[in-house]
Amino acid sequence: MPGLLRGVARTAVVAGTATAVSNRVSRRQAGRWAQQDYEQQQRPAYEQPQEQAPPPAPPAPQPAAPDEMTHRIDQLKQLADLKAQNVLTEEEFESQKRLLLG
Incomplete structure (x- = not known):
């Protein structure tokens, strides 16, 4: 206890x-x-701190032009074909795809 x-x-x-x-x-x-x-x-x-406006938002990314979009789609199809033929590995395909899509 x-x-x-x-x-x-x-x-x-x-x-x-x-x-x-x-x-x-x-x-x-x-x-x-x-x-x-x-x-x-x-x-x-006059000594009061003034509130500042928030910084402007970054501009929205511009959509790709139709011709450029078509070109990117064609390149992606070519990459997919190369991957299907085992010319590109999965890592190479993903790397190239990231570069194209930015």
Whole structure:
């Protein structure tokens, strides 16, 4: 029975310590946030940081011209034929396909 009591007491001490530390951290963080809010309210309007617009989105890739697309399809068919004839390995085929499709 003393071992069980000792285990329960140890658990209670650990839990109590963890709770105390957690509460202290929460209070310190709340204090910091309150201080930052206070400092921002005390600043003159001209010193307030201005929000910047997000950077523009990158341009969308241009679709390939019909002639270029037809050319790529023909090249893919040729690659597939070479692979079917065992002239190209699977790795070579995938590598060339990635180059074509960019």
